[in-house]
Amino acid sequence: GLDLDKITTVIVIESVATGRSTSFLTTFSVQTAIGMLPIVWFGTKEQKEKYLPKLVAGEWIGAYGLTEPSAGSDALSGKTKAVLTEDGKDYIINGEKIFISNGAWANVYIIFAQVDGFKFSAFIVDRDTPGFEVGPEEKKMGIKGSSTTSLKFMDAKVPVENLLYEVGKGATIAFNSLNLGRFKLGAAELGGMKETITYIINYALDRKQFGQSISNFDVIKGKLAQMVILAYTSDSMIYRTVGLIQDEIDTLDKSSEKYYLDMGAAMEKYAIETSMAKIYGSESMTYVLDEGIQTMGGYGFMEEYPLASAYRSDRINRIWEGSNEINRQIITGYMMKKALLENLPIREAIGKIDAFLTKPPDRNDTDPLWREKNAVDTGKQMSLFLFHKALNEFGQDLKHEQQLTEILANMFMELFTAESTISRAKYSVDTKQADPIVLDIARAHTAGVSLSLL
Ligand SMILES: Cc1cc2nc3c(=O)[nH]c(=O)nc-3n(C[C@H](O)[C@H](O)[C@H](O)COP(=O)(O)OP(=O)(O)OC[C@H]3O[C@@H](n4cnc5c(N)ncnc54)[C@H](O)[C@@H]3O)c2cc1C
Structure with missing residues (x-):
């Protein structure tokens, strides 16, 4: 409600995570992200006025129901259906959601269903909706103080005003x-x-x-x-x-x-x-x-x-919020899109690769991390080169070569992390905000990344 920025969001969630209650963290995270943001971002004025003050105050708890027995990672393949009534006043929802965090104690559920069987859409479902039922608590390996339940929709009658955004969105x-x-x-x-x-x-x-x-x-x-x-x-x-x-x-x-x-x-x-x-x-x-x-x-x-x-x-x-396998596919998938749209300097890198490999590294004795910067530059050239080779070999089918796309995703991720660490360490020491030990962290980390890239 304070309209704080996303940097503050990170500071807050980091602090909540230090509270040593992973269960509370789960409840809080669902409430402040997937359980509420669909209304903040896509809700009408009326939906916002009705739901947000209570959700923000914690008087109401939110939940987010996407997963189904046959639709986990393939989340858009859900079978839950929504059909508009003849008088156009309600949607009748039928189906089942599973593994829903905050399930037992939520008042408001963001639910995804296929309108007319194929238009994937979102609805706000109130707990007291006729035909809507919350299943028993799951027995879990961890986060045992959090709630995880199934949700059943048996001709659940949801008013049209509770459609979020537009049908098919x-x-x-x-x-x-x-x-x-x-x-x-x-x-x-x-x-x-x-x-x-x-x-x-x-x-x-x-x-x-x-x-x-x-x-x-x-x-x-x-x-x-x-x-x-x-x-x-x-x-x-x-x-x-x-x-x-x-x-x-x-x-x-x-x-x-x-x-x-x-x-x-x-x-x-x-x-x-x-x-x-x-x-x-x-x-x-x-x-x-x-x-x-x-x-x-x-x-x-x-x-x-x-x-x-x-x-x-x-x-x-x-596993959740997109398994790490799925997230690695996302990384390489988006990189493929960028390559296709020529938003990545692949051609440029390939054209310069011989010159790059034969030139001595850019030595700069005033920069304590000049070697690491060179290592990251080399890593970038190498990963673009390999990405180019893989795209040439498999074209769009590269996305099916998942063992390869995982390797590429790891390279991109390691390089992004190394580059972020080097810039931050150098800046922090230059501005006297950190002990010079952070330079050693950057050195040790970059050495590890370079080895794993090789
Ligand atoms: C405690 C808990 C709380 C949860 N809370 C919520 C919630 O609040 N709301 C909600 O909607 N969902 C929730 N979930 C569901 C969670 O998001 C899913 O479990 C997750 O998306 C994985 O789906 P799945 O379990 O069906 O596994 P599957 O999709 O069957 O995946 C099984 C394995 O196959 C891999 N795999 C699947 N597809 C691919 C692919 N294309 N390429 C490569 N590998 C693949 C996966 O990475 C995984 O290793 C929760 C789950 C748990 C356990």
Whole structure:
């Protein structure tokens, strides 16, 4: 309700994630993103007036129902149907949604259904809608304090006023909401990482074996260092991305009726980076939790300590908001689109590749990260070259060569992260905002990226 910017959104979600309640984080994240944004972005004046004040105040809880038994990753293939009544006053909805967060306690549900069987559309469904039923709680591996239920629609009667936006525009609503949702997931993982690493470092400092703190052992130092590198690099790429998104949003006309549609388009412009933030954040957190438990030894395995439950709860983050496999397909898919529209300097890079490979690196002794910048430039040339080769070999069918598109997505993601880290580290040290240790983080990370690219 305060109309704060997207950078603040990231700071808030990071902070909520440090609260050590992944279940509350789930409830809060659904409420403030996919459960509410479809109304903020696509709702009519009346819909906004009716639903938003209560949702924003937390008096009402929101939920988002896209997934169905036969439509998970292939979300647009849902079978739930909506048919307009003869008098044109209501839609009659039939079908089932599964795995819906906030299901048991929501008052308002954003539901996707096929109008006339094929026009994918979104509706606002009130909890007391006749013919609408909430299923029992699922028994889950983690986030056990959150609610996850199925939803049943048996001739559920939803007034036409509750259609969101337009018939057939459900995909726009679904994907715009997910774009921000998955970005916030990356930011939440970042907050969780910082909290977890602080906990693990304190544990390692306290725990004594062989007469000394285990933090003195070289392998433990290596694990802690890698955790810090992952947190710093995630932080760099996530805040860079949200800065880019906010710059784009700041160019929009706030008084325009299309403001929120334009905001959705601005977010979509950074769909690649958004998917990267989701993958990189969730996979970095996987490392932190796994090696965190290893650092704690048997104590890490005990429920009495916080990492065991965090480990189970965090597992969902590589599955929902588009599984990491789907997000990798999104990255390479959008890059293919850019290549096709000639928005990527592929031809230029290919034309210059021989000259690039034979010229010595740009040495600049006044820049402590000149080697790393050269490494990223080389990585970019290499990845564009490989992308070009792959496109030549497979054309549009490259999208079916998923083992290859995953490798390409990883290259693009690693390079974006390395570049973000290098710029941020250099700027922070130049402006005396950070300890020079961040230069070492950038060096160690870029070395790892270069090796994995090779
Ligand atoms: C606790 C929990 C809460 C949830 N909350 C919500 C919610 O609030 N609202 C909602 O709508 N949904 C929700 N979901 C659903 C969630 O978004 C889906 O589980 C997720 O999208 C994956 O779908 P699926 O489970 O059907 O897996 P599937 O789509 O069957 O995928 C199975 C495997 O195949 C892979 N795969 C699928 N398609 C491809 C492809 N084209 N290329 C490569 N690999 C592929 C996947 O990556 C995955 O590894 C929730 C799920 C859980 C577990």
